[in-house]
Amino acid sequence: MEARHTIMVTNDDGIDAPGLRSLVRVLVSTNLYNIRICAPDSEQSAVSHGITWRHPISAKNVDIEGATAFAVTGTPADCSSLGVSDALFPSIPDLVLSGINMGSNCGYHIVYSGTVAGAQEAFFNNIPAISLSYDWVGGVSNIDDYTVAAEACLPIINAVLAEIKSKTYPQRCFVNIDLPTNIRCHKGYRLTTQGKSIYKMGWRQVTSTAQGKMLSTMVMDMNSSESLDDSSSAVSRGQKLFRRVAIEHSIDDTDIDARSLQEGYISVTPLGAISPAEPNCQAYFKNWLPGVLDRSFSAL
Incomplete structure (x- = not known):
């Protein structure tokens, strides 16, 4: 019998968050994967890619059906790094999923997001990764929407694992997925780029x-x-x-990820570790840098 793929799940809302729990239940229900969880023991939203450096962090075993789970006294990046190492689990996972976050992560918010950082940290360690966020709206959304959102992501998760198995999955990016508020009536997947919203x-x-x-x-x-x-x-x-x-x-018309989300699409955005400046900025500084000494005196 062929070995199952191993998926490691983390997030920034904490190990008890309904988004993570719904994602894990859906993954376990497929009976296709080995599921591991290494997630913060408390809310860690908007901590970006912060890491714990000066003191140890602790990992406490948590009982979650169908998974091996640990609650960690660290940031999402800490959890991802620990989870993909061989220090906590016996082997390296095939794929890391970070989420499902309560709230979208498009545009410049990607910089602040602990959810995205969980996936990006895995990417730093050469592990394929996907960050998952649901555009929760108070008074409109409900907890069951997380289950629908997780089910909507299964085709992408399975397709990525198939590419990993065939060794054709690209290693120079990770993927950020945002799911629309009306996830039950979504319009399908749309490839997007990070906007400036x-x-x-x-x-x-x-x-x-x-x-x-x-x-x-x-x-x-x-x-x-x-x-x-x-x-x-x-x-x-x-x-x-x-x-x-x-x-x-x-939000403006160039914000392809946020705009697509508003239009009811599941936004799929490949991301890299570092965002280079726009080409016109590079051209500006190419002309500007040789004259720095002369310009510095004109400012006095």
């Missing part, structure tokens, strides 16, 4: 350290943030507390 952020002064609920990598549900945490501390004398708030979501 971003939530423009501002700040507001608050009176306590209460934590709001993260709805996506960059958007917090601020309606109940002042009352969610009864243990939150009040502001002491001479101290001011501020919290980020989303002002507006900027």
Whole structure:
């Protein structure tokens, strides 16, 4: 009998997050893979590609049916790195899946995303990887949507594993997938590129350290943030507390990933480790650099 492929799952919402649990249940139900989980033991959204360097991290075994799972006191990048090493598990996985995230990760938000970092860290270690995010909208989405989203990703997961088996899968990229809010009526897959969409952020002064609920990598549900945490501390004398708030979501016609998501497509975006500057910037600095010394004096 042919050996099963091994998939390692991580995320940034934490090991108990419904997105991860739904993804794992769908993967286990296929009876096709060996499933491993190495995920943060708590919420780690918007930590980007941060890693733990100065102190050890711990991994605690967690009982999840059909999988070997560990909750880790580290970032998504830590979890991915540990999970693809031979320190925690007996072998290297064939594929890493990071998600399913609560909220989309398109455009510039990819830079902030711990979900994308989980996949990118595997890519750094030469392991094929996919980050998965569902465009959750409060009052519209429900927990069952994660299961539908995971099922919608199965054809891509299986196709990638087939390419890995035949040794034809490209090693110079990883894949970022965003699933639309109305996942039950999605319009299919669309190959996209990373756009420049971003939530423009501002700040507001608050009176306590209460934590709001993260709805996506960059958007917090601020309606109940002042009352969610009864243990939150009040502001002491001479101290001011501020919290980020989303002002507006900027999307234009060049934002192929975000625009496709809004139109109901499953956005599939190949990504690399480093995004080079746009060609016109390279041309500008090619002409600019030789005259740096002369220009520096003109600024005085």
